[in-house]
Amino acid sequence: MENQNSNSKLKSIIIILSVLLVGSLIYIFKLTSDAKTLQNVVTVTKSEKEDVLKDLSELKTSYDAAIAENTSISDELIAERDKVEKLIQELKVSKGDNASLRKYRDQYKALEQRMKNLMAEVEVLKSKNEKLTTDLDSTKVILEDSKNYNQVLVGQNEELAKTVEKGQKLSITNLKTAAYKVRSSGKQIETDKASRTDMLQIKFTIAENKIAKSGDKTYYVQVIDAKNNVLGDKATISFGETSLTYSFTSTVKYENKTVEVSEQLPGKDFAKGTYFVNVFDKNELVSKSSFTLR
Structure with missing residues (x-):
């Protein structure tokens, strides 16, 4: 009888230990899975942050090139370029969580759209400047031709005047x-x-x-x-x-x-x-x- 009771207690202990072991294994698996998920999230977040920084840097480079054109809207371009630089500095020191990344991504898209609008305006101005330059060159050519023609006429008139004056002299x-x-x-x-x-x-x-x-x-x-x-x-x-x-x-x-x-x-x-x-x-x-x- 006592042996039966001992066996029963031993079985109960084994069962309890087995349950605890299974529970521990499940908990350890969950911890491992959560850690992997967190690592993936961190990796993805870091990659997205780098992508946003890359996009902002390219946007800044585009602004620098447009400013070098020295158009009549250079002041506006410089102001927008400064906004991009400020956003880059803020993003570099940010935590890089999903919420902040969404905010920076949205700001980037807004700045990108502004850039497109300004670039379209720059192209219009460049086209007008090219036309004005062409017209100015044509005008210079016409004026130069007129100047040369007038010089020829003046020379001819002077020669004619000299000829007339010479012809009027008495011999x-x-x-x-x-x-x-x-x-x-x-x-x-x-x-x-x-x-x-x-x-x-x-x-x-x-x-x-x-x-x-x-x-x-x-x-x-x-x-x-x-x-x-x-x-x-x-x-x-x-x-x-x-x-x-x-x-x-x-x-x-x-x-x-x-x-x-x-x-x-x-x-x-x-x-x-x-x-x-x-x-x-x-x-x-x-x-x-x-x-x-x-």
Whole structure:
């Protein structure tokens, strides 16, 4: 009887121990399973955090590139870029739980949408700037062509003006000088001896010019003897910075037709040697010749 009771107690103990063992095994399994689940959650959460940080970094890089374009909305881009940088710093120090990750993910999506809107605006501005640049280049080409054309016209007009001015100048030809002995009767006898000379006669021709201005024309005649003395009036006139000493002036009424001019220069004690005769239109030498008295 006592053996039966002992066996019964032993069986009961074994059963209780078996139940406790099974319970312990179940508890240990549950703890192990919960630990694995927690580890998976932590791993997934860490991966999501890294993904969000990566997305934010790429968003910041896009903003940096857009800011480098230096458009009229650069200030707005900089403000949005600063928001992204701030969000990155906050996410780095956050716990990284599901709730905070959802918050950061939502903020990222909002910033991403804002980025897309601003990028669309940047593209519109770039397109407008490209068109303005093209139009400006076209305008520069047109202005440059116009400038070059005007320069050509100015050059042509200057050349034409010079040609007209040159064409308007009167030509002096057939400049000749002769020496004469004048008798008391007034008769003039040509001579080539200095001792017999009482008067020099200077003749020249003003050629016909249809485009020259008509009216009175004054010429300054200069006669220089063999001793380098200016004969006649020995008057001096200035033309700007230059001056001219002349023997006499000859004023002619010119009407665009050929005019024969003859002037007389009386004198005495003419020296032997070579004489030079110069005709000036103001300070411009237009004709010259020489002769000799023996």
